[in-house]
Each structure stands twice: as C-alpha cells, then as structure tokens.
Amino acid sequence: MAAASRSPANPASAALSPSAFPSSTDPPMPRKILIIEDQATMRRNVALMLQLEGHTALTAANGIEGIETARRERPDLILCDVMMPEMDGHAVLRALHEDETLRGTPFVFLTAKGDKSDVSEGLGLGADSYLTKPVSREDLLSTVNEHLKT
Secondary structure (H helix, E strand, C coil): CCCCCCCCCCHHHHHCCHHHCCCCCCCCCCCEEEEECCCHHHHHHHHHHHHHCCCEEEEECCHHHHHHHHHHHCCCEEEECCCCCCCCHHHHHHHHHHCCCCCCCCEEEEECCCCHHHHHHHHHCCCCEEEECCCCHHHHHHHHHHHHCC
C-alpha cells in the first residue's frame, strides 16, 4: 500500500505555514566538516557526533594530512587539535590562512591546551573559536552550528 499524506485544501496556506520557515534555532543544513586530530578515539567520537547531526565528517590524523584534505575537499568548517606530530595546529591555521580559497573557512581549535595564554594565542592566530577537551556534545554542536549559520 502506498504511503498517503494529507494535502491542505489551500496550497497557498501550506507555503505560508510556520514550518515553511526555519527558525533561528534550527541547526544549519548538513555540511562538510574536517576534523584534524591525532588521537584516533577522539577523531572517531567527534566524527560520530557530527554524523549523527547529518554532517559529513572528514578526518585527518595530523596537520599535513589535514591541509591536504582541506585543499582537496574544501570543508565548510575545520576542527583542529593543537598538539599533533608532524605539524601542530597553529602551523595548520597559518598554512590555511595563506591559501586564498580556504582563508575564510571557519576554524575551531579543539584541544587539551586550555590555559588563558593558549586560548589567547589560538584566537590571536585567527581561529574563530577555541574549545577545550574534554568537550561536551552540546558545546561542540553549539559551536559548530554557530559557525555554519549562513
């Protein structure tokens, strides 16, 4: 049996219904988010949280791989650890800011480095936000949604 739906008697009224307009609290449309994180468990957990919200999660295990992935995939937002082998998060941010096509991509540090001086340094380099580990699901998603609003 085919699925049935109830159509309004007046199609114009359906177009003007409140559900036709997203509220300011609605999450943004699903987007492509790059997670640059050397700890595999953290990388998987963050990716899963984002995927459960409908986003596409791209992952990179270090800074060099992260820059390559960002250039290839053009993510809508980047979450990046600071302390990583091969290239730290600060160097990643500087490299991405030199790339004209990625310069405007929202960049959020997600790191265990939570001293005031660490936060100031990260934001001073041009990060859009700074989250410290462990991060709650609510804080992560709130920050992601804030930077993905268009």
